[in-house]
Amino acid sequence: MWNEGPMIWTSDVLILLTSVGIIGVLTHFKKWKWLWDEWLTTVDHKKIGIMYLIAALLMMFRGGVDALLMRTQLAVPNNHLLTAEHYDQIFTTHGTIMILFMAMPFIFAMFNIVVPLQIGARDVAFPYLNAISFWLFFFAALLFNLSFVFGGSPDAGWVSYPPLTELGFDKGPGENFYLLAVQITGIGSIGTGINFLATIFKMRAPGMKLMKMPLFTWSVVAASIVIIAAFPALAIALALLLLDRVFGTHFFTMLHGGDPMMFVNLFWIWGHPEVYIVILPAFGIFSEVVATFSKKRIFGYSSMVASLLLISVISYFVWAHHFFTMGAGANVNTFFAVASMMVAIPTGVKVFNWLFTMYRGRVTMSLPMWWTASFVLNFLMGGATGVMLAVAPADYQYHNSYFLIAHFHQTLIGGTVYGLLAGMYYWWPKMFGFKLDKKLGMWAMVLFNIGFYVCFMPQYALGFMGMQRRMYTYPAGMGWGTLNFISTIGAYLMGLGFLFIVIEVIYSIKYGERDLTGDPWNGRTLEWSLPSPAPHYNFAVIPTVTERDYWWELKENNRTHELRPKAETLKSIEMPKNSARPFLMGVAFFFAGFGFVFHWLILGFAALAIVAAIMIHRALEVHDEYAVPVDEILETEAATGRL
Numbered sequence: 001m002w003n004e005g006p007m008i009w010t011s012d013v014l015i016l017l018t019s020v021g022i023i024g025v026l027t028h029f030k031k032w033k034w035l036w037d038e039w040l041t042t043v044d045h046k047k048i049g050i051m052y053l054i055a056a057l058l059m060m061f062r063g064g065v066d067a068l069l070m071r072t073q074l075a076v077p078n079n080h081l082l083t084a085e086h087y088d089q090i091f092t093t094h095g096t097i098m099i100l101f102m103a104m105p106f107i108f109a110m111f112n113i114v115v116p117l118q119i120g121a122r123d124v125a126f127p128y129l130n131a132i133s134f135w136l137f138f139f140a141a142l143l144f145n146l147s148f149v150f151g152g153s154p155d156a157g158w159v160s161y162p163p164l165t166e167l168g169f170d171k172g173p174g175e176n177f178y179l180l181a182v183q184i185t186g187i188g189s190i191g192t193g194i195n196f197l198a199t200i201f202k203m204r205a206p207g208m209k210l211m212k213m214p215l216f217t218w219s220v221v222a223a224s225i226v227i228i229a230a231f232p233a234l235a236i237a238l239a240l241l242l243l244d245r246v247f248g249t250h251f252f253t254m255l256h257g258g259d260p261m262m263f264v265n266l267f268w269i270w271g272h273p274e275v276y277i278v279i280l281p282a283f284g285i286f287s288e289v290v291a292t293f294s295k296k297r298i299f300g301y302s303s304m305v306a307s308l309l310l311i312s313v314i315s316y317f318v319w320a321h322h323f324f325t326m327g328a329g330a331n332v333n334t335f336f337a338v339a340s341m342m343v344a345i346p347t348g349v350k351v352f353n354w355l356f357t358m359y360r361g362r363v364t365m366s367l368p369m370w371w372t373a374s375f376v377l378n379f380l381m382g383g384a385t386g387v388m389l390a391v392a393p394a395d396y397q398y399h400n401s402y403f404l405i406a407h408f409h410q411t412l413i414g415g416t417v418y419g420l421l422a423g424m425y426y427w428w429p430k431m432f433g434f435k436l437d438k439k440l441g442m443w444a445m446v447l448f449n450i451g452f453y454v455c456f457m458p459q460y461a462l463g464f465m466g467m468q469r470r471m472y473t474y475p476a477g478m479g480w481g482t483l484n485f486i487s488t489i490g491a492y493l494m495g496l497g498f499l500f501i502v503i504e505v506i507y508s509i510k511y512g513e514r515d516l517t518g519d520p521w522n523g524r525t526l527e528w529s530l531p532s533p534a535p536h537y538n539f540a541v542i543p544t545v546t547e548r549d550y551w552w553e554l555k556e557n558n559r560t561h562e563l564r565p566k567a568e569t570l571k572s573i574e575m576p577k578n579s580a581r582p583f584l585m586g587v588a589f590f591f592a593g594f595g596f597v598f599h600w601l602i603l604g605f606a607a608l609a610i611v612a613a614i615m616i617h618r619a620l621e622v623h624d625e626y627a628v629p630v631d632e633i634l635e636t637e638a639a640t641g642r643l
């Protein structure tokens, strides 16, 4: 902290000022009680979704600043803006944050905001667990981000391979921060996977058979299955590595019979499915957006469902494509090459179905639709370069080169991030009751999209020219200078695009078009039958579904009044009570993590004991629900003009 140089000191000061600022504002406007009652203790899936969204956008900012620092460093040959050590730390935190603390919470934001509304439920199956998942993620993100303030950031890449990460080569504490923060957020993710699978299988409105579910909900099923099966592998890998580091075991240390390759296998058994976890919900979002804005039902519904499920299964048979060059032999490599290429088939089916849905549809180019259209082109290229990488012999040439960097950014940004932004624009009115400004949004989209190609296209070429990933600088004679400079310009254009999104949000809070109908896009699924934002109990009366795209059917046949509540028949509604425990559990996990990072075992175990105490307290709880009185429902429904 004290010996790390002006860049870190400046960040430290900025963090301190921001914290003081936030505390000051909350105190000045007397918002502490509101914050506690309405947000920190909430179990309402819509609010949890909004908190995930805010956190994800903040982390996108942090990860983006990392990206710009790296691209600035690489803009010209022989640059010394960053030291090698600093560059290592930055690509590590960038990768980890983008995948685990940006993409994951962003998909969870969408799960939470949409799924219960879309299936006609009042909340998720386990609202209390849902809050725990959020706070575990939140405090894990805090722990991870604190690493550069206390003791230094991890620097062994987001994959954290031993022996680089064995104690002998990496004294820490950066690596400990990585292991513990990722472990804690991973536990939360497993909870979310279980929660949403249970929600979707158990809480659907009467009549909503599986094959009548909206495609976004289907994509959450697929992603949740992958989460439940994949994250335990990561938990084991991280736990064993932590044991090696903190307690001197030898799971992965070669000298005493351990095998670092085992970590690599465990990591990618999680790591590859992980990229499908973050892309599958994006596929679901595109399906909703394309159908809504083409005013047509989705083309090939059953094949869309089948391809989602197929992708989630195939994703388990490809992990070894991450180490084709490690000498597994031709037969093993062939198996994993063929399996990897097979993913292209169901993905291709989906792309064609989106195109066929648009074909002869009455297409409206709204912002969600622009992001979707840009996604399609990106994903075709990302998919094609993915198949190129899956050709095992060819991969010996471009393994770990910039070609790979360009490929995975094209799928992660052009697929996942575009999808999540499309979803954010699409469901924003449902969350907040107003639309985001289209003009500013177009600026953001155009800048981001052009910036994307300017940034990453040159990197494909750089890969072929021999530039390796994770190089902190390069000599002038390689001929890589021009392309790198262009790439950096692209990165800044994307940064500018992000800035426009921020401006757009701030502007729209004041001037954005209010949504008084609840159905600003003329949507097809149940969430659009509710007012925006939806009341805290969601549905005053649970609908009985008879069709796919039920809300659309009702609108077509002038039967929307069937979903209106009737004053005579309203009954009081049981809703889960707020609880402080999930938040406190997050705090306790934070201190446990902090303790183990610095080998303060007493703090670590004491904090875990508090976690246990909270769990016992919960186990003894008898009444965790309360009844919303009919009067309150009447009043709320009348205020939105639905009675």
Ligand code: HEM
Binding pocket: 064, 067, 068, 070, 071, 091, 092, 094, 095, 096, 098, 099, 103, 156, 157, 158, 159, 405, 409, 412, 413, 416, 417, 455, 468, 469, 470, 471, 491, 494, 495
């Ligand atoms: C403005 C957008 C972005 C830019 C300019 C950018 C740039 C970079 C750069 C320069 C690297 C290091 C390459 C190297 O030297 O090896 C990198 C690595 C990486 N990026 Fe990004 N990135 C962006 C967005 C994202 C997003 C959205 C994700 C994930 C959702 C992501 C995931 C990763 C990962 C996993 C790594 C590998 C880290 C490692 O090698 O351990 N990036 N990125």
Ligand SMILES: [Cu+2]
Binding pocket: 271, 272, 318, 319, 321, 322
């Ligand atoms: Cu993979």
